[in-house]
Amino acid sequence: xxxxxxxxxxxxxxxxxxxxxxxxxxxxxxxxxxxxxxxxxxxxxxxxxxxxxxxxxxxxxxxxxxxxxxxxxxxxxxxxxxxxxxxxxxxxxxxxxxxxxxxxxxxxxxxxxx
Amino acid sequence: xxxxxxxxxxxxxxxxxxxxxxxxxxxxxxxxxxxxxxxxxxxxxxxxxxxxxxxxxxxxxxxxxxxxxxxxxxxxxxxxxxxxxxxxxxxxxxxxxxxxxxxxxxxx
Numbered sequence: 001x002x003x004x005x006x007x008x009x010x011x012x013x014x015x016x017x018x019x020x021x022x023x024x025x026x027x028x029x030x031x032x033x034x035x036x037x038x039x040x041x042x043x044x045x046x047x048x049x050x051x052x053x054x055x056x057x058x059x060x061x062x063x064x065x066x067x068x069x070x071x072x073x074x075x076x077x078x079x080x081x082x083x084x085x086x087x088x089x090x091x092x093x094x095x096x097x098x099x100x101x102x103x104x105x106x107x108x109x110x111x112x113x114x
Numbered sequence: 115x116x117x118x119x120x121x122x123x124x125x126x127x128x129x130x131x132x133x134x135x136x137x138x139x140x141x142x143x144x145x146x147x148x149x150x151x152x153x154x155x156x157x158x159x160x161x162x163x164x165x166x167x168x169x170x171x172x173x174x175x176x177x178x179x180x181x182x183x184x185x186x187x188x189x190x191x192x193x194x195x196x197x198x199x200x201x202x203x204x205x206x207x208x209x210x211x212x213x214x215x216x217x218x219x220x221x222x
Contacts, residue, residue, distance in 0.1 A: 032208060044158070044201070044212040051208060059209075090157055094210075100146040103203070103210050105157040 002027035006091045006106030013113055019064075019078040021109050023091030026072065031093040033074040034103065035066055038088040050074060051096065086113045117141060118213035120202050126219045131192050135216050137185040137202030147178055149187045150201040152215065158201055161187075192220045 006023045013019060025031050035047040046059045048066035056066050063082050067075045074091055089109045095101040120137045127133050139147075147164035162169065164176040164185055175188040185202055197220045202213035 034210070036212075043214040046209065046211070049208055057208070088155075092210075100163060100205075102146075102148050102160045102163060104160070108157045110155070 002093070002104065004091060004093055004104060004106040006109060008109055009107060010110045011112070013081050013111065015083055015113055016080050019076070019081055019085070019111070021076040021089055021091075021111075023074045023076075023106055024072055025093045028072070028093070028095060030071060030096050032096045033068060034092040034094070035074065035076050036090040036092065038090065040087070044090065048076070081113045083113050086111055116214075117211045118202055118204050120200075120213040121216045123215075124217040124219060126221060127192055128221050129192060129194060131220075132188065132190050133192055133218060134189075135187045135200050135202070135218075137187075137213055139183050139185070139202075139204045139211075141204065141206055141211075142183065144183075144204045144206045146205040147185050148203040148205070149174075149176060149185075150203055150212075151198040152201055153198050158212075161200070189218075192218075194220050194222060196220050 003026045032051055034049045036044045037047055038044050048058055050056050050068040053068055064078050091106040092103040094103050118139050149161040150158040151161045152158040162171050162176055164178045166178050168177045173190045177186045199215040199217045201215045204211050
């Protein structure tokens, strides 16, 4: 069966520090991968998605970047965190080859920028 | 207009009640539709996909009206464990757009 791992679960970082969040998927090949952010009390905002290695689409201009160095690995990064980067970051995958396939989320990383 | 809109909530209902959630979407090219539930400080989890003919999973029934761009979720005989935020999700292309969610509290 497919599983998705996301770490760390919680993170407290000072303003101006770098960020690296990692997500890996097991049990499937060629998934679509996604990064979402959920600010406190808000809905989910799509940040990036990827349909293949090295292919990244950005949905909103921001202080973050994403990379997909391997088929089942998705990394979210920032060179310098802002206070507004605080939130709940969620990685998700989708079976690319199946119509009507839903998203499956990792457990999320709760980031607090201080 | 937001891409996906939901009842603002919150809904506070007694155990055993029937509750309905509504959702509308603006992109007529949307291809697939889902309901997720999200518990406090947790990741969203798939509740059910929504099919054009309507579909049922136990106490949960989902309906889709493509002409009206409207999706609904009905929960019958609600349980305390149904308390959560319910998210309407619309997919087109590679994009999944989430509604803001409707919070449900089932009271003893």
